[in-house]
Amino acid sequence: MKKILLPNGLNVSAFALGAMNFGTTTSKEEAYRTLDTYMDLGGNFIDTSNNYAHWAGTGDESETLLGEWFSERGCRDKVVLATKVGFDRHGKGAGLRAEQIEYWIDESLRKLKTDYIDLYYAHTDDINTPIEETMEAFHRLVKKGKVRTLGSSNFDTWRLAEANMLAELKSLTPYTVMQQRLSYLNPKFEVGPKYAFNEIVNRERLRFLCDKNMPLVSYACLCKGAYENPALLPDEYTGGERLDFIRSMAAEKGVNPSALVIAWLANLDRCEGYPTVIPLFSATPEQLRDNARGIELSLSDEELALLNSK
Numbered sequence: 518m519k520k521i522l523l524p525n526g527l528n529v530s531a532f533a534l535g536a537m538n539f540g541t542t543t544s545k546e547e548a549y550r551t552l553d554t555y556m557d558l559g560g561n562f563i564d565t566s567n568n569y570a571h572w573a574g575t576g577d578e579s580e581t582l583l584g585e586w587f588s589e590r591g592c593r594d595k596v597v598l599a600t601k602v603g604f605d606r607h608g609k610g611a612g613l614r615a616e617q618i619e620y621w622i623d624e625s626l627r628k629l630k631t632d633y634i635d636l637y638y639a640h641t642d643d644i645n646t647p648i649e650e651t652m653e654a655f656h657r658l659v660k661k662g663k664v665r666t667l668g669s670s671n672f673d674t675w676r677l678a679e680a681n682m683l684a685e686l687k688s689l690t691p692y693t694v695m696q697q698r699l700s701y702l703n704p705k706f707e708v709g710p711k712y713a714f715n716e717i718v719n720r721e722r723l724r725f726l727c728d729k730n731m732p733l734v735s736y737a738c739l740c741k742g743a744y745e746n747p748a749l750l751p752d753e754y755t756g757g758e759r760l761d762f763i764r765s766m767a768a769e770k771g772v773n774p775s776a777l778v779i780a781w782l783a784n785l786d787r788c789e790g791y792p793t794v795i796p797l798f799s800a801t802p803e804q805l806r807d808n809a810r811g812i813e814l815s816l817s818d819e820e821l822a823l824l825n826s827k
């Protein structure tokens with residue numbers, strides 16, 4: 518699979534695998550099959566969190582399962598591993614205070630059976646903690662070698678800009694990747710995000726990322742399977758012409774609709790004002806094989822313009 522060398526030095530596959538449900542709603546056997554399939558396809562960019570999936574368990578399951586898989590397969594060094602800190606776990610863990618970051622990194626390293634994280638995300642903003650305290654705590658992890666690079670997820674753009682400005686002034690490690698929701702379908706502006714700051718990406722955010730040469734990891738980009746089954750369309754998205762169009766173009770090109778969504782996202786940086794986008798999604802092994810075809814699919818300038826025009 519195509520690899521992308523990010524400006525922060527990480528060399529990642531063109532799409533990332535979401536491990537959110539591993540060990541809870543996805544059994545260990547199925548998760549291992551999915552992980553092995555992803556590696557067979559040439560993938561290397563795996564996404565988890567210190568709280569996945571606490572709504573269906575304790576929040577330790579995904580990292581614990583990945584740690585077991587790394588040690589059974591001996592493949593930790595072949596993976597660019599991303600995990601996160603800062604979201605709630607049964608009323609515990611929300612926040613980006615120094616003591617929380619220091620506690621949760623060691624928990625993540627223990628569960629993941631590794632001594633470093635390639636990309637450590639602030640999972641969501643914490644407006645009650647001074648930015649300086651958070652950035653200094655993250656920087657200490659980088660200095661200690663526990664973390665290679667930093668990312669942010671579910672931050673307002675201006676808060677990310679402030680954090681990175683402060684990091685620059687104080688010679689601290691900046692955030693170099695943004696993880697935020699983006700899919701092909703248009704959001705309904707009247708429907709707010711379910712959690713604070715987990716907005717769907719808009720044009721202003723894309724221009725910011727493009728200007729800063731910061732890649733976007735677009736999470737939940739398959740709208741939970743709605744491209745294959747429109748009845749699954751999440752409330753916050755509009756179906757309409759875009760959904761019909763992408764489904765019919767996918768049929769013409771001989772791929773499943775999710776594969777074409779992935780192709781569109783992965784080609785967006787060819788359009789003016791768009792950053793590098795790395796689609797991030799969950800899938801079964803069979804869905805993964807179908808969806809991966811999107812990365813190899815060639816899209817002409819005319820097809821890209823047509824998709825954008827809807």
Ligand SMILES: NC(=O)c1ccc[n+]([C@@H]2O[C@H](COP(=O)([O-])OP(=O)(O)OC[C@H]3O[C@@H](n4cnc5c(N)ncnc54)[C@H](OP(=O)(O)O)[C@@H]3O)[C@@H](O)[C@H]2O)c1
Nearest residue numbers: 535536537564670736737738739740741742745798799804
């Ligand atoms: N930063 C954050 O705050 C945040 C939040 C949410 C998620 N994430 C990350 O993003 C990842 C993906 O999120 P997500 O699972 O919520 O959303 P998603 O990727 O949009 O949806 C994934 C679901 O779509 C369905 N699907 C995938 N390929 C398909 C295909 N070819 N045909 C039919 N259905 C298909 C599958 O559902 P079925 O299993 O039902 O078929 C799959 O579980 C997570 O694992 C996590 O790593 C991050």
